[in-house]
Amino acid sequence: MNRIAHLNxxxxFEAAARHHSFAGAAQELNVTxxxxxxxxxxxxxxxxVRLFNRATSGSSRLTLTDEGERAFPDIHRGFELIGRGLNHLFDEPQEDVITVSASPSIVSKWLLTRVNQYQLQHDDIDVQVETNVSIVDYTEQGIDVGIRYGLGQWEDVCAQHLMFEDIFPVCSPAFAKQHGLSDTPPDMLRDIPLLHDLSVPSNSGYPSWQEWxxxxxxxxxNKLHGLKINDFASVIELARRGSGLALGRSRLIEDELKSGELVCxxxxxxxxxxxxxxxxxxxxQDEASRDMNDHVDRFRQWLISTT
Incomplete structure (x- = not known):
């Protein structure tokens, strides 16, 4: 498009998609x-194009259509970049801020508790966490350090191994009892409701039921049935509630395993x-151009020490 119309x-749209309601967006934007x-x-x-499904009843009356789902991440990041640019105009440079980028599941299930610990030990340093499903340009978005899940082969970034991960089925204790699951799996999982994580395409080598x-x-x-969701945290929440058998990633379900909410x-x-x-x-990759300071490097080393 040569110009952007309907900016309001x-x-x-961006605010309503975040709040899942027009009322929440209205409160934020100070309109009706x-x-x-x-x-x-x-x-x-x-x-x-229809961007929202509007229901007249139920707990989720406003949900994104497929078109809205595809458009929202880029539009949301666009407003974040505008806000960051405006902050550069109004605010003094902040020397002691570490910006960390990771996927929502890694952030919510592993990183946040550690960031909180770090903040308690280093109250002179602010840690800003940004969630991204897709790979972002660290220079453009001012990211100091990221956490990625993969084989460690990415262009234009340095990669340091953080931790391994084990993959195994998990469910709630009640679900295991209901379906008679014991030490040995049934010969065929045909009759067991399976939960599938579609947050990464299966052809990328991401752990899958087929690999397990x-x-x-x-x-x-041959045809895997069951509920399919493109968010690992939601998959685990459903497993915790007894909705099915999920493929657990050990590093992201530590709390649920310790509490007994999930079991293998x-x-x-x-x-x-x-x-x-x-x-x-x-x-x-080019740390010299980014003037990587000591507190960012110390944060990276501290994070490694917590694994």
Whole structure:
């Protein structure tokens, strides 16, 4: 597009998508809910695309359509970049801020508790955490250090191994009892509700039920049925609630295993495998150009020491 029209509508869409409601967006934007709804409708008419599903009842009355889901991440990041640019105009440079980037699941299930510990020990340094599903440009977005899950081979960044991960099935104790799951898995998991994490494409080598089946030598149906979600944290939450058997990633379910909310119903010595993917700390390749300071390097080393 040569120009961006309906900027107020785009802003209203971004806020409503974050709050999952026009009312929440209206409160943030200091306008009425009706005004937010009207701006979004005008944007939809201009685009000739429906961005929200609007239900009249239920707990989630406002949900994104497939088109809205595809557009939201880039629009959200766009407003974040605008805000960051404006802060450069109004604020003095902050020397003691560490900006960390990671996927939402890593942030919520592993990183946040450690960042909180670090802040308590270093109250003179602020840590800013940004969640990103896709790979971002660290220079453009001012990221000091990131955590990525993969094989450690990425262009334009340095990568330092952080930790390995084991993969094994998990479920709630009640689910294991309900389905009679014991040390040995059933010959075929056809009748067991499976939960699938689609946050990364299966062809990327990301741990999958098929890989677990091959390694554990436990057949699974040719066509894998079950609930499919593109967010690991949501998959684990459903498993915790007893909705199915999920493929657990050891580093991201430590709390649930310790509390007993999740269990591996099978013999771990036989039915878990070490993932080919690992966690890596990554940072901009040309550190000299970014003037990497000591407190960022100390934070990286401290994070490694907590694994």
């Amino acid at each position: 509508g785009i802003r209203a 809910s009706a005004a937010v709804g009207q701006q979004v409708r005008q944007l939809e008419e201009w685009l000739n 089946s091959d390694r554990a030598e436990v057949p699974v149906p 119903p099978f013999d771990l010595s036989k039915y878990q495998f070490r993932s080919r993917f690992c966690y890596f700390l990554v940072w901009q």
